[in-house]
Amino acid sequence: MSSPDYSIKLTVDAVVFGYREGQLFLALINRKYEPFRGQWALPGGFVLPDEDLEGAVQRELREETGIQTRFLEQLYTFGAVERDPRQRIVSVAYMGLLRPSDFQIVASTDAQDVAWFRVDALPPLAFDHSEIIQMGLQRLRNKLTYEPIGLNLLDEKFPFSDLERLYATILNRAFDRRNFRKKFLGFGILTELPEKISPDKGRPASLYTFDRERYETMQKEGFLFDIR
Amino acid sequence: MSSPDYSIKLTVDAVVFGYREGQLFLALINRKYEPFRGQWALPGGFVLPDEDLEGAVQRELREETGIQTRFLEQLYTFGAVERDPRQRIVSVAYMGLLRPSDFQIVASTDAQDVAWFRVDALPPLAFDHSEIIQMGLQRLRNKLTYEPIGLNLLDEKFPFSDLERLYATILNRAFDRRNFRKKFLGFGILTELPEKISPDKGRPASLYTFDRERYETMQKEGFLFDIR
DNA sequence: TCAAAAGTGTTATTACTACACCCATGG
């Protein structure tokens, strides 16, 4: 009895979202090699024998895009036999989020092969990456409602209306300003700062910041974040 | 430049829960080989080059335990470098649920190396399987609240009180009988059957069945299952 | 007739929804 061929290759892929001015963006790279050469694809690559999965994602993101995410979590593992036309490749997908400030830096590095696309206007994608992105989007939308994950898409200090607009944009529906504010601030996980920001036009807005410590304490005591 | 060694091995593991009489059980196998020979571990094994991940789980479950699950979903992928002391193995974990009837059959096959343990009294486990199980349990508990997944742990026809007891057992808290009933039946996804079941003692109970089709229709129309 | 589990309504409290006007600033 000869031992069967277990040489399945393992990769990671990253669905990295950035948010700015009422638009959700996704980082894609242009493939230099076959298969799918010239097509857009998720950043990612092979896992090295001595690095864990999250480490691999972080390395690939750094190498391919220069991105350092503020939030990174495992999404799903894609293992359909035919997902790569050449060899058997199983890919562990991660979802990452980053702040407008970081996002802007990366977007402006003018790196040869990285680009940010609006999620509502994605180009054709290599492999099963469309499917992976769909799952990422769904996860983001779901998590927005039961974890304050959206705060990872905003700068450290932000006007409250940005938060509402972020929710409205990503969940693709309107929120009542007063109710949204009442509910979110009622959680007590945001701190109002003494500073204000002066936008181009209109009344200046107070800045808020996420009190992560307080959130974690409350969470341990059974608090359930919930926005719908 | 020589190509690096990408030979990471890929396995699947299954966290399979069964429920009976107010107790949640978990299927484990006793390892025949090193490492961890003689210790208890999750059913699982290598993914073959021409089968997808879910197929691999189903095959391993069949081969090692005879179990056919009623529900199976991907849980998480475990890839810490040192999780297997011998080689680099990344494992995709799945969570499975089965009905008391199926569960009883398996439990009584008296298979050499399979056993059901109460989840509140598990033996020491091989590898990082404790961690995997914890994640499975957490997923089960979470999902119980926003999907009618618990019905996969009951027989096709069941007295309503079994459902409440299942929730109370797994979530480890009491429910108010009237409120739980009102709310769950209010969803309209259970059908009351004309039959009744006569227990050992006490008043006979109506039998209910899960109207899966109706649930799926309602879900498409935006219905949100929610039990707390 | 007793023990055991099934079945059933009402009320108080809390959370949610809908809704419109004034405020502070820059141009």
Place this chain on the structure above:
DNA sequence: CCATGGGTGTAGTAATAACACTTTTGA
């Protein structure tokens, strides 16, 4: 002084939580 976006309260409605007695059966 006008345009723009920030900031605020109330009332009706719906959902939730708390609570105890009656019914049906087998022994």
